[in-house]
């Protein structure tokens with residue numbers, strides 16, 4: 408039973424926690440290449456404060472957490488935070504979304520601390536293109552991170568692949584092959600216009616119907632798949648005869664807001680009822696006072712909108728209120 412039901416009857420049990428807005432990459436769909444102003448670290452919630460916010464949420468029915476960022480593994484002591492979160496009564500599942508550059512040396516410690524699952528972002532299987540999309544880092548390190556995660560016992564490992572028209576759409580077949588040959592779940596994600604909706608988005612947005620077209624061209628027998636643990640808004644598909652599977656996350660071409668069960672906590676301490684809109688609630692004034700924190704969650708339920716309006720943005724139609732000015736790296740995806 409949960410105390411977190413919004414005005415549209417949606418029950419919330421899932422909190423995405425961003426632990427930093429910093430990152431060791433500069434993915435072109437997420438942040439600019441240069442000149443990013445990061446929050447002063449003194450303005451980030453401490454681990455004690457994050458634990459306090461989660462304890463209050465758990466009292467209301469939050470049972471699943473996802474740690475994200477920025478790049479969460481650049482913040483020191485993450486395994487300690489995960490260990491503390493996993494000991495909160497009511498918390499059943501903790502997942503991590505990471506670019507995996509720093510995962511290999513930390514995978515075992517994270518698993519031992521109580522991390523249940525990892526999602527690894529990977530938009531290309533070609534080294535030179537990796538540098539073009541992520542602008543920093545090396546594909547080799549990500550692949551090492553994936554191997555280390557498997558060796559540490561994380562399963563299923565999910566790969567997040569943002570599809571970009573004219574940039575990596577020609578790799579859909581390679582990612583499908585990877586999902587056929589390896590026990591990996593590849594999630595194709597539509598490019599979203601968050602925070603810096605601009606020409607870049609309109610130029611590179613690709614509806615995910617392309618994935619089924621390519622799967623058919625490649626001769627795969629694709630059938631609807633079962634839900635995969637923690638799969639959220641992903642629509643899952645099985646490649647018959649293969650080891651892995653794939654999923655489609657299409658917030659724009661096929662909106663899934665009617666099933667939304669999530670809240671977000673930004674690294675600088677704001678609860679966001681919806682990824683897309685500007686509304687957010689400052690947790691700091693409520694810290695140290697459980698009843699005020701519980702009240703804050705309840706206000707987040709009141710503020711939760713029925714849906715985002717990214718499709719209206721694509722069509723250049725007017726929107727009902729103001730979109731967030733935060734970048735994805737300042738929210739956590």
Ligand code: SAM
Nearest residue numbers: 437476477478504505506528567598599735740
């Ligand atoms: N740094 C970590 C990573 O990349 O996995 C965690 C944070 S990142 C903001 C979380 C997820 O958001 C990643 O899978 C990333 O690909 C995705 N993402 C970032 N910007 C996006 C955008 N504009 N549209 C769709 N997905 C985006």
Ligand code: SF4
Nearest residue numbers: 430432434437477506
């Ligand atoms: Fe960093 Fe993740 Fe954003 Fe890429 S998507 S710039 S890895 S926060």
